[in-house]
Amino acid sequence: MTGRLRLVAVLASGLLASLVGTGTALAQDATQVIGVTVEHADGFASLSWDSVAGATDYQIERTPVNADDELTGPPVIVGLWRPNRTVTPDSPTFADAGFNPGDRFRWRVRARTGTTEHPFSDPVFGTTLPQWGDPDVPGENLRTQWEQTQAVQYTSDVNEYAYTAALDSASDRVRVVEIGRTIQGRPINMFIIGYPTPPRNVPAVAGSTVALVNCNVHGNEPSSREACLIMARELAFANDQRTLDILSNTTVLIVPTINGDGRAANTRGNSTGQDLNRDYSLIREPETFAFVEMMRDYDPEAAFDGHEFGNNQAGDLPVLPPRHLNVAQSIFDQSKSMIEDFFYERGSDDGWWYCPYGCQNGGEVGLSQETILRNTLGLKSVIGSLLEARSAGGVTRPNETNTPNNRRRKTYSAIYTYQQFLDYQLANQQAIAQAIEESIAFQTSNTGRIVFRGSYPIPAFPAPHPGEAPPPDEDPTPEQILDPPPCGYVLTEQQWSEPQPDGRPVGDRMVAHGIRVAHRIGRQDYWVPMDQPQRGLIPLLLDGQAAEPIAAAQRIAC
Numbered sequence: 001m002t003g004r005l006r007l008v009a010v011l012a013s014g015l016l017a018s019l020v021g022t023g024t025a026l027a028q029d030a031t032q033v034i035g036v037t038v039e040h041a042d043g044f045a046s047l048s049w050d051s052v053a054g055a056t057d058y059q060i061e062r063t064p065v066n067a068d069d070e071l072t073g074p075p076v077i078v079g080l081w082r083p084n085r086t087v088t089p090d091s092p093t094f095a096d097a098g099f100n101p102g103d104r105f106r107w108r109v110r111a112r113t114g115t116t117e118h119p120f121s122d123p124v125f126g127t128t129l130p131q132w133g134d135p136d137v138p139g140e141n142l143r144t145q146w147e148q149t150q151a152v153q154y155t156s157d158v159n160e161y162a163y164t165a166a167l168d169s170a171s172d173r174v175r176v177v178e179i180g181r182t183i184q185g186r187p188i189n190m191f192i193i194g195y196p197t198p199p200r201n202v203p204a205v206a207g208s209t210v211a212l213v214n215c216n217v218h219g220n221e222p223s224s225r226e227a228c229l230i231m232a233r234e235l236a237f238a239n240d241q242r243t244l245d246i247l248s249n250t251t252v253l254i255v256p257t258i259n260g261d262g263r264a265a266n267t268r269g270n271s272t273g274q275d276l277n278r279d280y281s282l283i284r285e286p287e288t289f290a291f292v293e294m295m296r297d298y299d300p301e302a303a304f305d306g307h308e309f310g311n312n313q314a315g316d317l318p319v320l321p322p323r324h325l326n327v328a329q330s331i332f333d334q335s336k337s338m339i340e341d342f343f344y345e346r347g348s349d350d351g352w353w354y355c356p357y358g359c360q361n362g363g364e365v366g367l368s369q370e371t372i373l374r375n376t377l378g379l380k381s382v383i384g385s386l387l388e389a390r391s392a393g394g395v396t397r398p399n400e401t402n403t404p405n406n407r408r409r410k411t412y413s414a415i416y417t418y419q420q421f422l423d424y425q426l427a428n429q430q431a432i433a434q435a436i437e438e439s440i441a442f443q444t445s446n447t448g449r450i451v452f453r454g455s456y457p458i459p460a461f462p463a464p465h466p467g468e469a470p471p472p473d474e475d476p477t478p479e480q481i482l483d484p485p486p487c488g489y490v491l492t493e494q495q496w497s498e499p500q501p502d503g504r505p506v507g508d509r510m511v512a513h514g515i516r517v518a519h520r521i522g523r524q525d526y527w528v529p530m531d532q533p534q535r536g537l538i539p540l541l542l543d544g545q546a547a548e549p550i551a552a553a554q555r556i557a558c
C-alpha cells in the first residue's frame with residue numbers, strides 16, 4: 001500500500017491509535033529517532049520513522065506487552081535497517097515479521113553511526129493482526145497445521161489435502177483439480193479461484209486472464225507452500241473490494257506442492273533425486289510433465305515460482321525475471337518492469353527488501369537454463385519472476401535464530417509478494433496482454449538469431465547500493481548461436497514414438513508442451529516448424545548442439 005491508502009486502511013480498521021507515535025515529541029537529542037509509527041498488515045508490522053542525519057543504520061527493538069502496555073518479556077533487537085535496502089533511503093520503513101500474529105508489542109527504534117548507538121525513540125505500541133479469517137465463520141476458520149502449531153510444524157501432506165478439500169467444499173470461489181501425481185502417488189493439486197465462481201471448465205479458464213503461483217518445487221524450501229495455502233483461504237473468503245476486483249478480472253491458479261515427495265522427505269529433488277527445477281523443458285519426471293501440460297491447457301498470462309535461498313547477505317526477497325536470450329524482448333521488459341518499477345517501490349514503502357536474485361555476491365545463480373521454470377515461462381510468453389526468500393535471518397533480522405520466527409517471516413513475506421503480484425497483474429492487464437501478443441508475433445515470425453544459452457543482463461539494485469551485485473552476465477559463445485535461425489527440425493518416427501535414453505518418447509513431450517508438429521505420413525517423419533509461439537524453446541529441445549536437448553533432430557536450414 002502507498003501512504004494514502006495505508007492511512008485509509010488504518011482508519012477503517014479502527015487502529016488510529018497505532019498511528020499515534022513520537023512525531024509530536026521533541027527529540028532530546030538530534031540523533032534520537034522521532035516520528036515512529038506502526039502499521040499492521042498480514043503477518044507483519046511496518047515501522048516507519050524520520051531519518052536521522054548521519055545515521056549509518058537503525059536498530060528496531062520489539063518487546064511483548066500486555067493490554068495495559070506493561071512489558072511481559074525481554075526487549076529484543078529484531079531488525080537492522082540500512083538505507084541501502086530500499087529505493088527510498090530517506091524514508092526508513094522496516095517490515096517487522098516473525099512474531100505470532102495477534103500478539104501485542106512495544107517497538108522502539110534507534111539510529112547508529114558506525115557502532116555508536118544513539119538513544120532509542122519514544123515507544124509505540126500495537127496489537128498485531130491475528131491469523132487471517134474470523135474464527136467463528138465456517139471456511140474462514142480453517143487453519144493449516146503450520147498455523148495451528150504456531151509455525152512449529154510444517155503442514156504435512158495429509159493435512160494439506162484435508163485443508164484443500166475443506167476449502168474446496170466451503171467456498172464457491174474455489175475449485176480444486178488434481179493435475180497429476182508424484183512418483184510416489186501423491187496428488188498434485190491446483191486451486192482454481194475466481195469470483196463469483198471460477199470459470200466453469202479448462203477452456204473457459206484459458207480464455208480468462210490467468211495468474212499462476214507455483215509454490216514449492218524444492219521440497220526443502222517450504223515457506224511459499226505455507227504462504228499459498230493461507231493465501232488460497234484469503235482469496236476464497238475475503239470480501240474487501242480489492243480481492244473482489246482481482247477475482248472478478250483474474251483467475252488465480254495456485255499449485256501448492258508440485259513436489260509432494262520431496263516435501264515429505266524434506267529434500268530438494270523428487271523421490272529419484274531429480275531437481276525438478278532443472279526439468280521444466282525436458283519434462284522427464286511425472287511432476288514437471290503434469291505441470292507443463294497444465295500450462296498448455298490453462299494458458300496463464302503471468303506466474304511466480306516460490307523458493308528460498310541460503311545467502312545470509314541477500315535481501316529479504318530476491319526476485320528475477322526470465323532472462324534466456326530467446327525470450328522475447330517484450331516479455332523480458334514487462335517482467336523486469338514488474339520487479340523494478342513495482343516490487344522495488346512497493347517493497348520500500350512497506351519495509352520489505354527486494355533485490356535481484358544473486359544480489360550481495362550470491363554467486364553463479366539466476367542463469368539462462370531453459371530447464372528452470374523462470375526461463376521456461378518466458379519462452380512460453382508468460383510474464384513472471386521467481387522468489388528466493390532468504391533462508392536465514394542474517395544480520396538484518398537477528399532474532400531469527402528462533403525457528404518459528406524465521407519461518408513466519410518467510411511465509412508472510414511470501415504472502416505479501418504473491419498478493420502484490422496479483423495487484424500488479426490486475427493493474428497491468430492490458431500491458432501484459434500487449435507484451436504477450438508482441439512475443440507471439442515475434443516468435444512466430446522466426447526472425448533473428450537463436451541462442452542455446454545466454455542471458456539478458458540484469459541491473460544491480462538501484463543506487464545507493466555499492467557492491468550489491470546482480471546475477472552474472474552470461475554471453476553466448478559463437479557455438480551457442482544459430483544465425484540465421486533454422487526453419488525447423490525433423491524427428492524420425494523412432495525419435496517421435498520410442499522411449500529416449502532419458503525417458504519418454506520425444507513425441508509425448510512435444511504434445512505436452514503444446515508445440516505444433518506435422519506428421520508427414522509419406523516421409524514417415526515429423527516436422528517441427530520454427531514459425532510458432534514456442535520458437536525460442538524448440539532448438540533447445542531438438543538441436544544436438546544445444547546444452548540439454550531431448551534428442552538430436554535434423555536441423556533444416558531455411
Ligand SMILES: [Zn+2]
Nearest residue numbers: 218221307308
Ligand atoms: Zn529453490
